[in-house]
Amino acid sequence: MKSFEQLRRMKQQSPLVHNMTNQVVANHVANGLLAIGASPIMAYAKEEVGPIASLASCLVLNIGTITTPIFEAMLIAGHAANEKGVPIVLDPVGVGVSRYRQKLVKTLLAELKISLIRGNAGEIAQLAKVPWQAHGVDSGTGQYSMKKMAQEVALANQSVVAISGERDWISDGKRLASVDNGHQLMTRVTGMGCLLSGVCGAFIASHQDLFESTLAAHITYGIAGEKAAMASPFPGSFKEQFMDQLFLLNEGDQQRIKASEEKI
């Protein structure tokens, strides 16, 4: 899968990732992108997001603490990104929690060409319109097949879809892969999914194949989580260790890869 070759290429390019993310995780996302070797920029003013998205290597839209002025700026940034062919990652944080978020996400998906939709099972289930019991912004539980959800939402939106969980599922509608890397402690630190969306953006910006680069991002990110959990079994120190491990990731971690592609 050449995940670590992609990581090395990404580090060399240090892509500029324009994050329009939520105020809870902005610091975590910026530090994580710096640690792994990308260049984060956060900008929200409607007067500047167009030009900034145009010169960025990727635009990441995260609705975690969305308000209408920021949503309007996201549309401006998104249209500018689409015009220049800058890939867009959408993270529909807690989309199931309110009609408002559902409406905003529906508009973003209708008006913009999204390259990658990344969320937890509850969030993707909402987009797939399948029954799911979410718990606030947490994933929740449901019976529906994850791989089927990933594939259907990918086909419906002509984008790559990644579902994060104990096992991650990634599909572009034609291909499907699962990733078993990662650690349960990653659910005890806020913004781990939001940062993964940013890291996916950095990988996508540095590689032609959306599916392959999304897969590489999930694999390397999960491995950083496993290594951090070995060093720090509790969430406070784990959070810092995880930043260190993002910084330290390298080819030597190849043998830790637990991922497989399946035919659909």
Added chain:
Amino acid sequence: MKSFEQLRRMKQQSPLVHNMTNQVVANHVANGLLAIGASPIMAYAKEEVGPIASLASCLVLNIGTITTPIFEAMLIAGHAANEKGVPIVLDPVGVGVSRYRQKLVKTLLAELKISLIRGNAGEIAQLAKVPWQAHGVDSGTGQYSMKKMAQEVALANQSVVAISGERDWISDGKRLASVDNGHQLMTRVTGMGCLLSGVCGAFIASHQDLFESTLAAHITYGIAGEKAAMASPFPGSFKEQFMDQLFLLNEGDQQRIKASEEKI
């Protein structure tokens, strides 16, 4: 006092705490609530705060970096919470620092049924209209009796009041308790009071008695601070250790309780 039984029950329920908090501490509050076992959600848009507050187990209003659009959303969320009987915690951060904050807090207390008001001595003194020399958002110093302040503000607002300090004071107007747990380093990390307000919300959401659950929250939170300070005597590493200790709190820490109830 059964503080740790309450902690265990709270962990089992993992209550959804809707935080409308300030942008300085949002990440710290979310991570602290995850570490101790609650489920945080942050949401600020007037279009969604009503429904979200209605489905939450508790609503926490924190005016730390308040602006008028967020204040208006707080009123919408607060009325929705009151209608559904969802308890509300108010953290009047730096209320003494401007007439604007004083006016906003006055409106919140007039329009909403608040279950708990939690602040430092300078903030509660402002509500009690007693002379106090605060220093920005820090507690400051004054001569007035803390226990008298707690009781008076509780009676005036028909809510529980908690004053954080070297000795915490908690009163519902009829009952009064003091807590000597905690550590001075907690004043060297921003958002420790804001996170305590969130933790109080999680305890209140999981217990019938507002006074008892507020007391249990202060006791367990203070013990986590003491244990963190033993491991890390400096503020940067203390902050991470504190998150670890929130995660590790358990019945074994019972003997650390330094609290007493007094008749009024």
Added chain:
Amino acid sequence: MKSFEQLRRMKQQSPLVHNMTNQVVANHVANGLLAIGASPIMAYAKEEVGPIASLASCLVLNIGTITTPIFEAMLIAGHAANEKGVPIVLDPVGVGVSRYRQKLVKTLLAELKISLIRGNAGEIAQLAKVPWQAHGVDSGTGQYSMKKMAQEVALANQSVVAISGERDWISDGKRLASVDNGHQLMTRVTGMGCLLSGVCGAFIASHQDLFESTLAAHITYGIAGEKAAMASPFPGSFKEQFMDQLFLLNEGDQQRIKASEEKI
């Protein structure tokens, strides 16, 4: 240079620093100011920033995630600070990244008396209107003389100018100093420049001489970075160590000073 005498005086006074900073770094800036011994306050509402800036010891304006409502509040706060003689620090984060930021910074410099402008080489080059290849909010590279830029921008704006980099340059137009303290890891944590602007504000608030106090802030801050890097060679743990080292700074670190003043 008496940098550590200035640090001690600053700790004694614990100046109230009103930060209007960006949402990515607000938590980091508040914790850093607490760690080194200052008192941070963040406030953004146009209804209160005037009174708060008036009672503060320093006002720090940072355009990192600026929006027009916050910009308008910055003007109100700035005018209030100027009226009371409260010094203002301007951190033109990523000013080269959009015409919008350039226009806002131009307005702030035209309407307000700014005591200190602190930024990286790319940001100051933008103000000096010299060619520079920045990368998002990162410094980037250029051929122009740093010391000449610092001096020219200082004279043009009648303020002290500090350029952060591997070697820092500080000038008030008449005097010029360079600081070689600091560590490369400081570029791998977001908000290290933003926090330095806040720390400069705390030093300026506690000392008469803007040039000397800016120099002392850069020296002590850089030394904290060197000591943190010795203890933690990776960005996650470095960030926490840095907070510890800000807390621990003392006269014993005198011999680490690597700075020199030069005649112009």
